[in-house]
Amino acid sequence: MKTLVPAGGAGKAGESGAAGTPGTPGGGGAAGKARGTAGKAGRAGGQSYGGRISYAVLILFTAGSLFPLVWTAVAASRDNTRLSQTPPPFWFGSDLLPNLQTAWTDAHMGLALLNTAVVAGTITVGTVLFCTIAGFAFAKLRFRFREVLLMLVIGTMMIPPQLSVVPLFMTIAELEWTNQLQAVILPTLVSAFGVFFMRQYLVEALPSEIIEAARVDGANSMRVVWHVVFPAARPAMAVLAMLTFVQAWNDFFWPIIALTQDNPTVQVALTGLGQGYIPDQSVIMAGALLGTLPLLLAFTLFGKQIVGGIMQGAVKG
Secondary structure, eight states: OOOOOOHHHHHHHHHHHHHTSTTSHHHHHHHHHHHHHHHHHHHHHHHHHHHHHHHHHHHHHHHHHHHHHHHHHHHHTSOHHHHTSSSOOOSOOSOHHHHHHHHHHHTTHHHHHHHHHHHHHHHHHHHHHHHHHHHHHHHHOOOTTHHHHHHHHHHHTTSOGGGGHHHHHHHHHHTTOTTSTHHHHGGGSSOHHHHHHHHHHHHHHSOHHHHHHHHHTTOOHHHHIIIIIHHHTHHHHHHHHHHHHHHHHHOOHHHHHHOOTTSOOHHHHHHHHTOSSSOOHHHHHHHHHHHHHHHHHHHHHHHHHHHHHHHHHHHHO
16 A cells, blocks of 8 residues: 655655755764764774873883892892802792791891881981971971071081091990990981971961961960871871881991991891801892881881872872
8 A cells, every 4th residue: 555745745855865965964963973983982092002001111110110129039039059150040949938047047137127117117206206397397487597597407418428427426436325226316316308398398288377277276386286287297297207217227328337236227237148258149138038028018008098198198289
């Protein structure tokens, strides 16, 4: 049975068919949508390609950063004879536990780790506390010769530490602190870098209006520091604590002068493993591995809090 189409309906159908042709605006809109979809797909593909390159670069740099630690563990698991051969070993051996035990016994590593933890922890707490207070004073308080004193603090950063060794050792000897931990702790309890770092952070992160509001509410200087300055400076304090702890743990120059093998830090204790006509490199590497493990453990446990504090400061800024 045939269906009759009115003349007007045929015209409309023709117009509809014409609207669907590429030359008409309707057809151009469909083609434009198609081209837009293709463009988005191309851009999405470009982003995906860039992401692969970024991940490849990150993996490469991560492997390069981990290689010294892995090589230390590999060398610590071999004997001295195998390490002297060419090519060197690139996989773990069976002598790791004996070498660790030898390094622990010969270098008094237990005492060294305890001393280093005490020294690094005390220096970190003191540096963060005193540098934050001093940075707050230079950033927000008004007193005479403030700029001159700040320039003097910054100027001490330009003096090589080797120049102060002789007078510092003479002072330690006069106080009879030789071979004692306070000889290592007190000279580095405050750092010029820490003062300048905290000052630069608090200038921008701590509005003066908050301090004035706290004083209007009756807060004295100690309450202002404890309830206003410390919370505002927490991200920068976390960064300064991380940098200070690593530097104090790895410090070698002054501890080797002030301490002996009878009361060593980790870096001083490791020098005792290199003595002898033919130093045992595998035992030295085992000692270095023992000295590195506490740092890795600390950053594994507290790395999330440290990064969180840094990112919190970045978001606030």
